[in-house]
Amino acid sequence: MQPNHSTSTGNASSAESVARQDERLRAIPLWKKALSRPELGALAGTVLVLAFFIVAARGTGMFTPAGIVNFLEVAAQLGIIATAAALLMIGGEFDLSIGSMIGLAGILIAIPVVQYGFPLWSAILVALACAGLVGWLNGYLVNRTGLPSFIVTLGFLFILRGMAIGISRLLTGRTQIGGIHHHIEGDWLAMLFSGEVATGLFSWMATHGWIATNFAGNPVVTGIPISIVWWLGLTAVATWVLLCTPYGNWIYASGGDANAARNSGVPVHRVKISLFMFTAFSATIFACLQVMDTGSADTIRGLLKELEAIIAVVIGGALLTGGYGSAIGAALGALIFGLVQMGIFYTGVNTDWFQVFLGLMLLIAVLFNNFMRKKVMEAK
Amino acid sequence: MTAQMPMIEMRNVSKHFGSVVALKDISMKVCSGEVMCLLGDNGAGKSTLIKTLSGVHQPTHGEMLLDGEPVRFKSPAYALDAGIATVFQDLAMIPLMSITRNFFMGREPTVGWGPFKRINWKYADRIAKQEMAKIGIDVRDPGQPVGTLSGGERQCVAIARAVYFGAKVLILDEPTSALGVKQASVVLRYIAKARADGLAVIFITHNVHHAYPVADAFTLLKRGGSLGSFRKEDISREEVLNMMAGGAELESLDAELAEFQRSDNERKTSRVSKPTDGDVDADMPNARLAGGY
Numbered sequence A: 001m002q003p004n005h006s007t008s009t010g011n012a013s014s015a016e017s018v019a020r021q022d023e024r025l026r027a028i029p030l031w032k033k034a035l036s037r038p039e040l041g042a043l044a045g046t047v048l049v050l051a052f053f054i055v056a057a058r059g060t061g062m063f064t065p066a067g068i069v070n071f072l073e074v075a076a077q078l079g080i081i082a083t084a085a086a087l088l089m090i091g092g093e094f095d096l097s098i099g100s101m102i103g104l105a106g107i108l109i110a111i112p113v114v115q116y117g118f119p120l121w122s123a124i125l126v127a128l129a130c131a132g133l134v135g136w137l138n139g140y141l142v143n144r145t146g147l148p149s150f151i152v153t154l155g156f157l158f159i160l161r162g163m164a165i166g167i168s169r170l171l172t173g174r175t176q177i178g179g180i181h182h183h184i185e186g187d188w189l190a191m192l193f194s195g196e197v198a199t200g201l202f203s204w205m206a207t208h209g210w211i212a213t214n215f216a217g218n219p220v221v222t223g224i225p226i227s228i229v230w231w232l233g234l235t236a237v238a239t240w241v242l243l244c245t246p247y248g249n250w251i252y253a254s255g256g257d258a259n260a261a262r263n264s265g266v267p268v269h270r271v272k273i274s275l276f277m278f279t280a281f282s283a284t285i286f287a288c289l290q291v292m293d294t295g296s297a298d299t300i301r302g303l304l305k306e307l308e309a310i311i312a313v314v315i316g317g318a319l320l321t322g323g324y325g326s327a328i329g330a331a332l333g334a335l336i337f338g339l340v341q342m343g344i345f346y347t348g349v350n351t352d353w354f355q356v357f358l359g360l361m362l363l364i365a366v367l368f369n370n371f372m373r374k375k376v377m378e379a380k
Numbered sequence B: 001m002t003a004q005m006p007m008i009e010m011r012n013v014s015k016h017f018g019s020v021v022a023l024k025d026i027s028m029k030v031c032s033g034e035v036m037c038l039l040g041d042n043g044a045g046k047s048t049l050i051k052t053l054s055g056v057h058q059p060t061h062g063e064m065l066l067d068g069e070p071v072r073f074k075s076p077a078y079a080l081d082a083g084i085a086t087v088f089q090d091l092a093m094i095p096l097m098s099i100t101r102n103f104f105m106g107r108e109p110t111v112g113w114g115p116f117k118r119i120n121w122k123y124a125d126r127i128a129k130q131e132m133a134k135i136g137i138d139v140r141d142p143g144q145p146v147g148t149l150s151g152g153e154r155q156c157v158a159i160a161r162a163v164y165f166g167a168k169v170l171i172l173d174e175p176t177s178a179l180g181v182k183q184a185s186v187v188l189r190y191i192a193k194a195r196a197d198g199l200a201v202i203f204i205t206h207n208v209h210h211a212y213p214v215a216d217a218f219t220l221l222k223r224g225g226s227l228g229s230f231r232k233e234d235i236s237r238e239e240v241l242n243m244m245a246g247g248a249e250l251e252s253l254d255a256e257l258a259e260f261q262r263s264d265n266e267r268k269t270s271r272v273s274k275p276t277d278g279d280v281d282a283d284m285p286n287a288r289l290a291g292g293y
């Protein structure tokens, strides 16, 4: 009698629990799904910062077309390297050599052109090839030694910066190289990194009086700077890769647990090498844009950019430990960065305070992300 | 049956980790339509053996043959391509990734062409849900992170994945350790079905009730070496149980437990026989123990 009784209650309760479980699963509220997106915090942050400056910087010209282009350009430059840094961080690694790669790439572009008369396009290709090599080496060493990428790329932070200064001094005797502007015109590859797009649209809008014009009737803002196009383009491609392609799945897997990913047939080493190459390429694209914009290269360019990129990525909701994050989040992180930097300038706050603000933003973002992730993992 | 060519075979395989000899001189054959059950203590080398078969480790000495062809897998990806699917003891799941992303990790179904090739999420979600339903887990949202599943549900994802992708060889390393009775029986049925479909199955478990019904043969490992393979016809359930735990150990365990119980009873009866307690309690422990047997 005893055993009979216990089995019957066992059956009843298990059937009950199955029914209850189904009910529990059926109700996944949409807001909870939205919460599980990594860029949610960054989106909230962007809205907050935007609202703050719309009030604080009203009447200063920050939100005129010229002002908007200004802060978008700051965001775009950072956003280009932040996109690559985001993919790498999701893949479970860091690249601290991005900033030094920017300096070195600038030198590698400028010296052949200015000193030896090579066409600009060939110099850009050489710089891209060198970047590919540096990225490959970073990835290879991390894979091969199993050392944290933090250490390996910290080494390259110094090596690449030293090489930029060394090469530049050795070949030109200077650390700044100017006079690149007049090489840009007519160079098919350099055109991709200089100037503006949609200039026709802007002058058309000016003729209809929709945007501000100067005394000559030309629009104040003549077009969208090409860096913004690069930024949006790279963010879109990276988002598509992460969400829609097998390679994107491999990036998440490699960062989530490299061993489990490998055991499931993911080519973890190849994924990591390609991601390190992408960060080096993005640094070179950054350098190209900067060199074309300013017409000069300087060995100290890109200083601290690797840390700014990491800040943008973390504000964008990525986990420092890998396996979680988004490219859109990184773009929003870069946008917040640009808004704050230019907002402080427009509102007339002493720019000395910019870094304090940046550090605070980073801490708040990390705390918020941590909290959200716990909520998401518990809630379901 | 005996003339059949083995689907997968190990010949004198050894595996060293530095100075640790994890496997020494193992030979084993599994034919298609056959279930081989690997037995042995903790640390005997069972997981190391199946990791060598599935490309995680490369053998230090010896060779492996798949379908009669010598093979050497540089990584698990190659073993998967060759049709060997594995449920690892640690499951090889990524907690932050969704069920579907985990299910198809490394084998994503795609649509489209060239640079526009993309994962067919609709199809992937449907298959993941359907395969989980087959194993007895109702997944409402295949986008749910695996980290939010229970241990047993997670194990079911890993098993469903291996069963879905295994073409020639299915390897399961303690797949039923966290499963309820219902799910465990589904897994055993899976194994039987895989055998019927002509796969070679290698199955590790510490549970004789799971091992004996489905296995065709048993291989016993001890401290990295093989103590031989036995056909099921030649061996009884009790003998298997003895091999799994070491029969002598179980007997001495029985003796020790009996010893504990006796001294326990003595202590209790001696305590309650003191005049402070009532007479009613004095009989209780004995009564309960008697009822238990």
Ligand SMILES: Nc1ncnc2c1ncn2[C@@H]1O[C@H](COP(=O)(O)OP(=O)(O)OP(=O)(O)O)[C@@H](O)[C@H]1O
Pocket (backbone or CB within 6 Å): B017, B020, B021, B022, B040, B041, B042, B043, B044, B045, B046, B047, B048, B049, B089
């Ligand atoms: N990567 C490694 N490096 C060094 N030693 C290892 C490694 N992998 C396994 N070993 C050793 O090999 C031996 C066998 O381990 P293995 O995991 O194969 O045991 P097992 O039979 O699967 O045990 P369990 O039943 O507990 O799962 C252990 O002593 C272990 O310490």
Ligand SMILES: [Mg+2]
Pocket (backbone or CB within 6 Å): B046, B047, B048, B089, B173
């Ligand atoms: Mg094991």
